[in-house]
Amino acid sequence: xxxxxxxxAMSLVDDRYYEEAANYQGTKRKPVWFKWGAMAACLCLVLAxxxxxxxxxxxxxxxxxxxxxxxxxxxxxxxxxxxxHREDFSPEKSQEAALLFRDVPGVLKVYxxxxxxxxxxxxxxxxxxxxTGEAVYVVPQYxxxxxxxxxxxxxxxxxVSGEDGTLxxxxxxxxxxxxxxxxxLIGLTDEIIRKDLSGIAYEDYIITHSARLYAVIVWxxxxxxxxxxxxYSSRPEFLxxxxxxxxxxxxxxxxxxxxxxxQNHTNYSDSEG
Amino acid sequence: MLEDDKIxxxxxxxxxxxxQELDRKYGRVCHRLSYNILQSWQDAEExxxxxxxxxxxxxxxARPNPLQAYICKIVRNLSLKRYEYKQAAKRNSNxxxxxxxxxxxxxxxxxxxxxxxxxxxxxxxxxxLENQTKENRVIFMRRYAYMDSYAEIATRVGLSENNxxxxxxxxxxxxxxxxxxREVFL
Numbered sequence: 248x249x250x251x252x253x254x255x256a257m258s259l260v261d262d263r264y265y266e267e268a269a270n271y272q273g274t275k276r277k278p279v280w281f282k283w284g285a286m287a288a289c290l291c292l293v294l295a296x297x298x299x300x301x302x303x304x305x306x307x308x309x310x311x312x313x314x315x316x317x318x319x320x321x322x323x324x325x326x327x328x329x330x331x332h333r334e335d336f337s338p339e340k341s342q343e344a345a346l347l348f349r350d351v352p353g354v355l356k357v358y359x360x361x362x363x364x365x366x367x368x369x370x371x372x373x374x375x376x377x378x379t380g381e382a383v384y385v386v387p388q389y390x391x392x393x394x395x396x397x398x399x400x401x402x403x404x405x406x407v408s409g410e411d412g413t414l415x416x417x418x419x420x421x422x423x424x425x426x427x428x429x430x431x432l433i434g435l436t437d438e439i440i441r442k443d444l445s446g447i448a449y450e451d452y453i454i455t456h457s458a459r460l461y462a463v464i465v466w467x468x469x470x471x472x473x474x475x476x477x478x479y480s481s482r483p484e485f486l487x488x489x490x491x492x493x494x495x496x497x498x499x500x501x502x503x504x505x506x507x508x509x510q511n512h513t514n515y516s517d518s519e520g
Numbered sequence: 521m522l523e524d525d526k527i528x529x530x531x532x533x534x535x536x537x538x539x540q541e542l543d544r545k546y547g548r549v550c551h552r553l554s555y556n557i558l559q560s561w562q563d564a565e566e567x568x569x570x571x572x573x574x575x576x577x578x579x580x581x582a583r584p585n586p587l588q589a590y591i592c593k594i595v596r597n598l599s600l601k602r603y604e605y606k607q608a609a610k611r612n613s614n615x616x617x618x619x620x621x622x623x624x625x626x627x628x629x630x631x632x633x634x635x636x637x638x639x640x641x642x643x644x645x646x647x648x649l650e651n652q653t654k655e656n657r658v659i660f661m662r663r664y665a666y667m668d669s670y671a672e673i674a675t676r677v678g679l680s681e682n683n684x685x686x687x688x689x690x691x692x693x694x695x696x697x698x699x700x701x702r703e704v705f706l
Contacts (some may be wrong), residue, residue: 249626250626251604252638253619253622253643256642257642257665258638259638259639259660260642260645260665262586262589262590262648264661264665265586265589265592265665266586266588267658267661268657268658269549269589269666271654271677273658273677273679391560430606
C-alpha cells in the first residue's frame with residue numbers, strides 16, 4: 248500500500264482532468280424541502296392577499312386618500328432604517344451559540360452586509376437592503392477552534408450556522424469571505440462598542456462587517472427611530488471615517504459616498520463575489 | 521475577472537497585480553483545496569501564498585495553460601508537503617480520509633512492491649480515467665485531487681451524498697481491478 252505515491256501520482260495527472268473537474272457543473276438538485284416550500288409560499292401568498300387587500304381598499308376609501316404613516320406599505324413613506332425587517336437581525340446569540348461559547352469570552356455575532364453599494368442608496372429604509380440574514384460568530388483567540396489551545400490575541404476563528412442551527416468552525420465560510428473579514432474585529436469587544444455608544448440613548452445594536460469596505464459597522468437602534476452607526480475600519484482614511492465615532496445614517500452615507508471607496512465604487516458585491 | 525491570458529501577461533510584465541488577479545480568480549478554489557488537505561485556514565493561506573510566489577518565480581519563462589490546473593497543482597503539492605510535515609500532529613483531514621478509502625484498492629499484501637514511478641502511475645490513472653464517464657471522472661478527481669467532501673461533490677454534480685459514496689465505491693473497485701490487471705501493486 249502506498250497512498251503517498253498515489254497522492255504524488257495524482258499531482259502529475261494531466262491538467263485537462265483538473266480543468267474538467269474544476270469547471271464541471273452538474274444539474275442542480277432541488278432540495279427535499281423545495282416542493283413543500285413552493286406550496287407553502289403559494290399558501291402564504293394567498294393568505295397575504297386575503298389580509299392586505301381589504302386594508303388597501305379601506306385606506307383608499309379614507310378622507311384624502313393619502314398614504315398611511317403606520318408602516319412601509321406605501322412607496323415614499325418616511326420609514327427610518329431599522330424599522331423594516333429589523334426583527335430579523337438580532338444581537339442575541341442562538342441557543343446553540345450560547346451553549347457552545349458559554350466558556351469563551353468575547354464572542355461576537357456579526358452580520359454581513361450585502362452589496363457594497365448599500366451606502367449609496369437614497370432609499371435605505373430596510374435592513375435587508377443592506378444586510379444579509381447570515382450571521383457568523385467571531386471567536387477571539389481560538390483560530391484553531393474552541394477545544395484547541397488559544398492562539399493569541401491577534402487571532403480569531405469564525406463559526407457559521409448550518410441549516411439545522413449547528414455551528415461549525417470554518418466550514419461553510421468561503422475563503423474569500425473569511426479572508427476579507429476585517430482585521431478590525433481583532434480586539435473589538437462589546438465593552439469597546441458600549442463605551443463608544445455611551446453618549447447616545449440606544450436600545451440595542453447589531454454588529455456587521457463589509458468585506459468590500461473592510462470595516463466593522465455597528466448599527467445601534469435608538470428610541471428616536473433613527474439608527475446610529477459606529478465604524479471600526481482597517482483603513483479609516485480610505486473610508487473618510489473616524490473610528491469610534493457615532494454617525495447618523497445620513498452622515499455615514501455622505502462620508503462613504505465621498506470617500507475614495509465611494510468615488511471608485513464598482514458593482515463588486517460582498518455577498519455574491 | 522480577467523482572462524487567463526491577461527493574467528499571464530501581467531506576470532510577464534512583472535506587475536504585482538498579477539497576483540491579485542490570480543487570487544481573485546482562483547484564490548477561493550486554491551484555499552479550499554489546501555484546506556481540504558490541511559484542515560487549517562492559516563496553513564492553507566500560507567500554502568496558497570507560497571504557491572503564488574512559486575508562480576511569480578516560474579512565470580516567465582513558463583506560460584501555463586490552463587492556469588487553473590497549474591496553480592492548483594502547485595497548491596496541492598505544497599499542501600501535501602506541509603501535511604506530511606504536520607502529519608504527527610493532525611489527524612482526520614479530508615486528505616487522510618480520502619487516502620484511507622483507497623487503501624483497499626491499492627494494497628496487495630502478498631506481492632512484491634513494484635518500483636513504479638509516480639509519473640508512470642499517473643499515466644495509468646489517466647488511462648483509467650479515460651475509460652470512465654465524464655461524471656465519474658469528475659467525482660474521482662474532486663475526491664482524490666481536490667479532496668472535496670462527499671457533500672461538496674454531491675452539490676457540484678447534482679447527486680445525493682449517498683449516491684456519491686456509492687459511485688466512489690464502484691470507481692475504487694474498478695480502479696483496483698484495473699491496477700491488478702496491469703500488475704500494478706502499490
